[in-house]
Amino acid sequence: MALDTTEKTRKQFFKKLRNSGAEDENVEMSFMDHLEALRWHIARGVLVWLVTVVLIFIKIDWVFDHIILAPSNPNFVTYKLFCDLGHFLRLGDTLCMPPVTFHLQGTTVSGPFMSAISIAMIGGLVVAFPYLFWELWRFIKPALSPKEVRYSRGSILWVSLCFFTGAAFGYFVLAPFTFNFLANFTLGTMGAYEYRPTLTDYIDSLTNLILGCGIAFELPILAVVLGKIGLISANFLRTMRKYAFVIILFIAAIITPSPDWTSQILVALPLLLLYEIGVVLVARIDKKRIKEEKEWS
Secondary structure (H helix, E strand, C coil), X not given: CCCCXXXXXXXXXXXXXXXXXXXXXXXXXXXXHHHHXXXXXHHHHHXXXXXXHHHHHHCHHHHHHHHHXXXXXXXXXXXXXXXXXXXXXXXXXXCCCCCXXXXXXXXXXXXXXXXXXXXXXXHHHHHCHHHHXXXXXXXXXXHCCHHXXXXXXXXXXXXXXXXXXXXXXXXHHHHHHHHHHHHHCCXXXXXXXXXXXXXXXXXXXXXXXXXXXXXXXXXXXHHHHHHHCXXXXXXXXXXXXXXXXXXXXXXXXXXXXXCCHHHHHHHHHHHHHHHHHHXXXXXXXXXXXXXXXXXXX
């Protein structure tokens, strides 16, 4: 058996799956070839991911100082931009956030090392995301018809763009607001409580915001895919809009670790906008489908 399976052989496999009269032995043999191809796609993806993990780990001190800790720094670019925006809109210091003053602590001997491993692994996942999706695309492409392949052109670019846009939103907008709120929130008036978050808690909160927003911003892509395969329509999305808004508010509450309504609104508004963009895109798909049906009739 060859180490890698050609695209032609895999296309023949999917044709056999669609053909109910195919013999079981032939389908089983092709299925093993298909699993072999999947194994090599996964292996290449893991290899690229591991390379990015190693590179990030080599520069872990710089990554920690200039990327991980940046949203907790009072001089972070987001604080200045929002403060300047508030002054430009003649709102005074309404959008100026108070300085963030907290110091991270560790409670285990292996805490710094395990945190460095976690940063490198998640950072590698973010950096290697376009290639990982490209490997997934290469695997499923033989199963698609020429029409479906034509519809999916540029999918790698748009999926990656939405993911990185969401990750940037979580990092530059949501994380500063969240950490600022939590760091300046006080409990009681006697000063008995001192806010000293653990290193693990801080990293987990930051990565959840980045990955959560990155995945949530794939909403238009999901709507387009479901629209092209006929599972949803623009009318359906318009009908379900009020229910979708409630679900989006619920998702925003899950993504944001802080209970303040400001952070939740900051997440909900872009998701609502992405939902409306999905409605517009699906409406274009519906219009194109109706036009093609009229041409064939």
